[in-house]
Amino acid sequence: MIFGLRIGPLVAAVLVFLAAIAAVVEPARALERNFAGSAQLDYHFVPTTKDAKAFPRAFDGFTMEFAGKLAVDFSEKVSANMKVCYGCHGFEADMMYFDIRIADELNFRVGRFSPSFGAFNLRHDPANHRLSDKPLPYDMGRMLRMRQWNMSVLPSPFPDNGIEINGSRFIGQSVQLDYAVYGVTGFKADARPLDVDFKLSRSPVTYYVDNNGRPTVGGRAALTYSLGDSSDVTLGASGMFGTYDPENRETYLIFGGDLSMRFDRTNIRVEYLARRTTFDTSDRTVFKYVVADDRGDFFMKHGAYAEIEQALTSELDLIGRVDGMYRVGNIEAASELARRSSVIRYTVGTAYAIERGLRLKFSTELWDFSDREIVSGRRVDLGMHAALAGSF
Amino acid sequence: MTARPTARFVDLARALRVVAGALVITACSGARTEGLDANKLPEDVRADYDIFARRCSKCHSLARPLTSGITDDQQWVMYVNRMRRQPGSGISYEDQERILRFLRYYAADLRQKEAERKGAPPPPAPAVVPLDASAPPASAVFPEPATRGDGG
Numbered sequence: 001m002i003f004g005l006r007i008g009p010l011v012a013a014v015l016v017f018l019a020a021i022a023a024v025v026e027p028a029r030a031l032e033r034n035f036a037g038s039a040q041l042d043y044h045f046v047p048t049t050k051d052a053k054a055f056p057r058a059f060d061g062f063t064m065e066f067a068g069k070l071a072v073d074f075s076e077k078v079s080a081n082m083k084v085c086y087g088c089h090g091f092e093a094d095m096m097y098f099d100i101r102i103a104d105e106l107n108f109r110v111g112r113f114s115p116s117f118g119a120f121n122l123r124h125d126p127a128n129h130r131l132s133d134k135p136l137p138y139d140m141g142r143m144l145r146m147r148q149w150n151m152s153v154l155p156s157p158f159p160d161n162g163i164e165i166n167g168s169r170f171i172g173q174s175v176q177l178d179y180a181v182y183g184v185t186g187f188k189a190d191a192r193p194l195d196v197d198f199k200l201s202r203s204p205v206t207y208y209v210d211n212n213g214r215p216t217v218g219g220r221a222a223l224t225y226s227l228g229d230s231s232d233v234t235l236g237a238s239g240m241f242g243t244y245d246p247e248n249r250e251t252y253l254i255f256g257g258d259l260s261m262r263f264d265r266t267n268i269r270v271e272y273l274a275r276r277t278t279f280d281t282s283d284r285t286v287f288k289y290v291v292a293d294d295r296g297d298f299f300m301k302h303g304a305y306a307e308i309e310q311a312l313t314s315e316l317d318l319i320g321r322v323d324g325m326y327r328v329g330n331i332e333a334a335s336e337l338a339r340r341s342s343v344i345r346y347t348v349g350t351a352y353a354i355e356r357g358l359r360l361k362f363s364t365e366l367w368d369f370s371d372r373e374i375v376s377g378r379r380v381d382l383g384m385h386a387a388l389a390g391s392f
Numbered sequence: 393m394t395a396r397p398t399a400r401f402v403d404l405a406r407a408l409r410v411v412a413g414a415l416v417i418t419a420c421s422g423a424r425t426e427g428l429d430a431n432k433l434p435e436d437v438r439a440d441y442d443i444f445a446r447r448c449s450k451c452h453s454l455a456r457p458l459t460s461g462i463t464d465d466q467q468w469v470m471y472v473n474r475m476r477r478q479p480g481s482g483i484s485y486e487d488q489e490r491i492l493r494f495l496r497y498y499a500a501d502l503r504q505k506e507a508e509r510k511g512a513p514p515p516p517a518p519a520v521v522p523l524d525a526s527a528p529p530a531s532a533v534f535p536e537p538a539t540r541g542d543g544g
Contacts, residue, residue: 032467036456073470104477116479128452168477170484178479224480230446234480260480262450314426353426357455391453392460 032073038127039066042361042387044142048378059142063088065126069095077101081113088141089202094159105167109182114157115164116180116220117238119258119271124156127391130309130351132361136323136343137256137273137303144367144381148336149343150195153275153303153325154240154254160184161208162215176224178236185209186216186242187252192280193245194332195299196252216242218254227263234260238273245280252277265311272304279330288333299329314353319363321347342370349385361387427454440494447483447491448475457495463502468495 046060069083083095097111114121120138123129133142138156143149162184169177188211189197200206218240226232240254256273278298284291291297305323312318324344331337349363367381427445430438448454462468472491476483483491 032464032470034460034462034467034471036460071474073467073474076470076473079470079474101477107477119480122451122479125452166479168479168481173484173486176480176482176484180479220479222480224482226482226484229443232450232482234482236480356426357453357459359453391455 034071035068036071036392037066037068038125038389038391040064040126040132040387040389042126042132042385044132045384045386046144046381047384048376048381049144059088063142067094067125092159092202094157103167105169107166109164109166112159112161113164114159115162115182115184115218115240116166117154117158117218117240117254118156118220118256118273119222119234119236119260119269121156121158125391126387127357127359127389130317130319130359130361131307131321131347131349131363132385132387132389133363135271135303135305135307135321136325136345137271137305143343143345144383145336145343145369145373149325149327149341151198153273153301155198160186160216174226176226178222178224179220181217181219183215183217186214187244188212189244189250191246192282193250194279194286195277196244211246212243212248214243214248216240218242222258230262230264232262234258250278250280267309268307270304270306272302274300274302276300286332287330288335289330289339291330296330299327299331302326302328316353317351319347319349319351321345321349323347336371336374338371340370344368357392358388358390361385361389427458434497437494437497440490440497443487443490444494447481447487450480450482451478458498461502462495463499463506465496465499468492468499 042063042065044060044063049060065085065087067083067085069081072080074080077100079099079101081095081097081099083093085092085094093112095111095113097109097113100108100110102108114124118138120129120135124134124138126132134140134156136143137153139146139152140155140157141151143152162182164180164182164184166178166180166182171177187196187198188200188206189195190200200211218238220236220238222234222236224232224234236258238254238256238258241251243249243251253276254273256271258271259269261268276298277300281287281291281297303323303325305321307319307321307323310318322344324342326340326342327337328340330339345368346366347363349361352360352362354360363385365383365385367383369379369381372379373381426449428441430441430445433441444457445454448457457471460471462471469492472483472488472495475481476485476488
């Protein structure tokens with residue numbers, strides 16, 4: 001015990017990590033570098049917004065995202081990845097990590113990365129999904145009324161600093177098992193918060209360091225079963241837990257499950273995730289509803305989506321998606337949301353390959369909110385996207 | 393400053409006309425798929441290309457590998473290894489070998505085109521590793537292709 005802390009597990013972890021590095025040391029060889037990138041320009045048109053300058057109710061207009069990624073293989077067992085993105089927040093470091101691999105089943109990822117959660121995160125790059133925007137549970141700013149909802153359940157990507165141990169193992173030729181466990185900085189907020197502050201979580205104002213010194217921990221397990229050369233099914237479960245305020249009083253727990261199926265030229269994806277977030281109730285006057293003495297200090301935000309992608313021709317894909325969120329719990333007095341609020345979105349879209357690596361995307365969205373918009377009284381909104389996305 | 397919804401629809405209609413015009417021009421110029429035209433590949437390569445196309449398009453566009461410009465076989469080995477380890481990739485060791493056989497062919501094709509462009513003598517044919525010891529030798533599996541793939 002030092003300073004009241006048990007250091008045995010910490011020492012053991014450090015020794016295992018150092019042993020891992022020693023095990024993968026190899027004679028130096030030529031570095032293999034690979035550069036890749038992607039970009040998307042999207043025009044979001046919301047004809048039903050009363051005010052043409054709808055921000056911050058919606059990102060109504062052009063948004064541009066691009067990213068450049070450098071992957072370097074030092075050897076068979078050590079590699080580095082660096083990815084820089086430009087989007088609505090300006091330039092962001094999306095990745096800067098080292099992979100130190102003992103075996104396929106044991107890899108140490110150290111640095112800045114998006115911790116493994118859910119199925120969508122692997123495809124979060126706009127060049128890797130066929131619609132312009134992300135499913136609502138992972139939305140990061142394109143949703144209508146995003147301020148009222150404080151965005152989604154878990155905005156994607158969510159790069160963070162920390163370490164992840166992950167691995168993959170094939171059983172025969174048909175079954176692939178994946179796992180990941182990690183400790184990262186986690187989300188942030190000021191003292192006495194009512195919800196996670198996503199802006200603060202990515203802001204340099206309080207430096208890119210943890211606000212409470214206690215890591216957020218989580219993990220994921222997934223099983224992929226190959227049904228043949230052109231079909232497979234993936235089933236996964238994920239969880240994440242941490243504190244987000246400086247005093248380590250308030251917690252968030254995110255959990256979810258996902259199912260992805262691929263049958264020849266058809267992709268079907270279903271995913272559910274939910275966040276249980278506790279909030280400070282020391283000042284009960286800031287709330288819209290009376291704070292219950294028993295279990296009145298948290299809210300739940302559920303999110304789900306189901307989508308189908310069907311290749312109609314080698315150039316044209318048709319996409320249909322239904323996604324939504326459901327929030328239950330007390331909320332600050334000024335909010336338009338109620339104790340129970342929901343939003344459901346119906347999307348139909350197409351993606352057309354005009355050149356290798358270059359796609360035109362069109363989609364139309366019908367939004368159905370449970371709460372009336374405070375200015376227009378509207379519950380239903382219409383949105384349209386037109387985008388050009390490319391990768392290289 | 394507010395804009396009436398009808399005025400906004402007029403703007404949208406104009407934008408859509410521009411987009412439709414662009415689509416027509418694109419269609420007339422002959423759209424291409426994200427991947428290669430399998431019919432233009434040698435018959436022996438098509439099955440491996442098919443595995444490459446199906447596995448690698450699960451998470452990203454096929455343009456990623458096809459436009460990467462990688463012509464070094466060893467670099468492809470590391471690249472595909474990295475992809476195989478991605479969660480849920482579905483790329484088994486057997487798939488990896490088949491994907492690499494296609495990529496070796498593809499890399500050799502790129503090298504040859506590059507040599508032809510520079511006017512240098514063509515490099516040797518791709519060295520193909522058979523899936524197992526009982527497999528036919530590489531030269532039998534991948535003779536010099538009579539028809540070049542759409543190597544971009």
